[in-house]
Amino acid sequence: MSEIAAPPSSNTPIPSHADLFFAFFKITLSGFGGTLPWTRRMFVEEKRWMTAEEFNDSYALCQFLPGPNIVNLTAVFGSRMRGATGAMAAWAGFLLVPFCVMLAAAVLYERFGDVDAVRRVLAGIAPAAAGLIVATLAKMAAPLFRSFGPAPFVLLATMLAIGLMRWPLLLVMIVLVPTSIGLAWWTRR
Amino acid sequence: MKTDFDILSTLGVQFAIMSLLALGGANAVVPEMHRQAVELRGWMNEREFADMFAISQAAPGPNVMLVTLIGYHVAGFAGAVVTTFAMCGPTAVLAQYLGRTWDLFKDAPWRMAVQAGLAPISVGLVGASAIVLTRAADHNWFAVLITVATAVTAYGTRWNPLWLIGVGALVGLAGLV
Numbered sequence: 001m002s003e004i005a006a007p008p009s010s011n012t013p014i015p016s017h018a019d020l021f022f023a024f025f026k027i028t029l030s031g032f033g034g035t036l037p038w039t040r041r042m043f044v045e046e047k048r049w050m051t052a053e054e055f056n057d058s059y060a061l062c063q064f065l066p067g068p069n070i071v072n073l074t075a076v077f078g079s080r081m082r083g084a085t086g087a088m089a090a091w092a093g094f095l096l097v098p099f100c101v102m103l104a105a106a107v108l109y110e111r112f113g114d115v116d117a118v119r120r121v122l123a124g125i126a127p128a129a130a131g132l133i134v135a136t137l138a139k140m141a142a143p144l145f146r147s148f149g150p151a152p153f154v155l156l157a158t159m160l161a162i163g164l165m166r167w168p169l170l171l172v173m174i175v176l177v178p179t180s181i182g183l184a185w186w187t188r189r
Numbered sequence: 190m191k192t193d194f195d196i197l198s199t200l201g202v203q204f205a206i207m208s209l210l211a212l213g214g215a216n217a218v219v220p221e222m223h224r225q226a227v228e229l230r231g232w233m234n235e236r237e238f239a240d241m242f243a244i245s246q247a248a249p250g251p252n253v254m255l256v257t258l259i260g261y262h263v264a265g266f267a268g269a270v271v272t273t274f275a276m277c278g279p280t281a282v283l284a285q286y287l288g289r290t291w292d293l294f295k296d297a298p299w300r301m302a303v304q305a306g307l308a309p310i311s312v313g314l315v316g317a318s319a320i321v322l323t324r325a326a327d328h329n330w331f332a333v334l335i336t337v338a339t340a341v342t343a344y345g346t347r348w349n350p351l352w353l354i355g356v357g358a359l360v361g362l363a364g365l366v
Contacts, residue, residue: 028250035251061291064304067208067280068215068253079285087285095277098250099257103269105244106261113240117362124335124361125243126326128354131339132246133216133319138344140312151309158313162220163320166228169221173210173310181306188302 012048017089020078023047024093035070035094039077049081071095150183196264197271199230204256204275211280213311215253219318222259223325232263239325247354253277332366 015023027038036059043050050058058080062072071094078090112118144151154176161172203225207218219242226232233241241262245255253276260272294300327333339353360366 057291057295058288060295061287062284063213064300064307065280065284065287066211067284068211068251068277069213070251071253071277072280072284075281075284076288076291079288084285087281087288091277091281095273098254099269099273101248101250102245102254102257103261103266105248106258106269109240109244109258110262113237120361120364120366121358122240122243122361123332123366124357124359125247125354126239126357127323127332127335127366128339128357129243129246130239130319130322130326131336132343132350132353133219133315133322134336134340135343136216137312137315137319138340140315144309144312151305154306154309155313155316158310159316159320161317162314163317166220166224168224169210169218170206173212176310177212177307180310181303184306185299185302188298188305 015047015049015081017082017086019047020081020086020090021093024074024090025096028094028097036073039070039073043077050077054080149187150180154180154183197267200260200263200268201271201275204260204272205279208276208279209283212307212314215251215255215276216318217311217314219255220314220321222255223321226259226263227325232259235325237262239322242322243326243354247351247358329366335360335366 023042024039027035027042030038040055044052044055058076059073061076062069065072071091074090074094075087078087080086082089113122141155144155158172158176161167161176162169207221210221211218223238227235227238241258242255244258245252248254254273256272256276257269260268260270262268264271323333323336327336335357339357342348342353343350
């Protein structure tokens with residue numbers, strides 16, 4: 001197998017490493033409120049580096065893999081275009097801006113985190129941020145409770161073990177992952 | 190600020206393990222980050238953890254960048270670099286490798302079973318995050334009210350979450366929380 005993956009479609013040029021780096025760099029600059037739509041727009045509609053199906057396939061893989069989905073996406077895309085080094089270029093292009101932004105936020109937080117006005121703002125944002133996760137939970141859990149099967153029990157067992165019992169994640173996953181996959185295999189149609 | 194090798198290697202190992210266990214994304218490992226940083230190692234208190242999560246949600250960029258804030262808090266610039274690499278590196282290596290072999294097994298029956306088995310775990314982990322974060326952030330009834338109002342609005346409407354964060358910030362600035 002050659003180092004460089006096959007180009008997505010024959011009539012468009014394969015992006016260079018620099019193209020990949022700056023494509024993701026640009027995506028993060030416009031990425032207020034979700035980078036996925038911007039990534040799709042650039043790769044499928046603007047540059048035509050991928051077809052819509054190739055994009056969906058790659059995204060399915062990223063959701064299947066552990067880790068930050070959107071970061072995995074950069075590696076999968078980069079790798080499909082230019083192999084391992086392409087993945088590194090895309091990955092670095094994607095992380096550079098958010099890393100610098102967060103570093104700045106971290107420096108400011110350590111310096112001004114105790115200032116009264118900052119404290120009050122954070123005391124208001126923190127409960128709102130927690131509320132967003134509660135809403136995400138509700139949206140994700142709804143479809144699992146609509147069907148019969150082991151899924152709701154696995155969901156509640158995970159919540160109990162990690163959220164309330166506070167058991168170590170690694171141990172809980174060693175037990176729950178094979179159990180849940182086995183149940184899914186056993187109850188599949 | 191401590192920057193010795195021991196702390197950096199602990200950060201690197203723990204966040205790399207978390208990265209490989211983050212089923213469904215970075216929010217899945219918020220409870221384990223909390224367990225490590227607040228309960229086990231005393232790197233920060235409840236309030237600081239809730240603050241950092243809030244900042245990571247309010248700032249542009251992916252939510253996973255919470256690890257950069259934690260790394261900086263624990264061990265300065267070096268800590269921020271280590272946690273970011275440890276959280277974003279290992280699965281990216283896996284992803285770029287599988288990106289080239291995915292076509293071979295994307296329609297395999299075992300792949301469907303793995304995906305169906307992992308889905309409720311990843312949702313359960315988000316549920317655990319919700320428990321841990323509400324406990325860390327909600328210290329009075331008004332904070333609970335903000336959480337409930339935000340959750341209901343985010344669930345029932347398609348408003349940009351940043352508006353809801355902004356409302357929380359204004360309510361907080363007004364000194365109501």
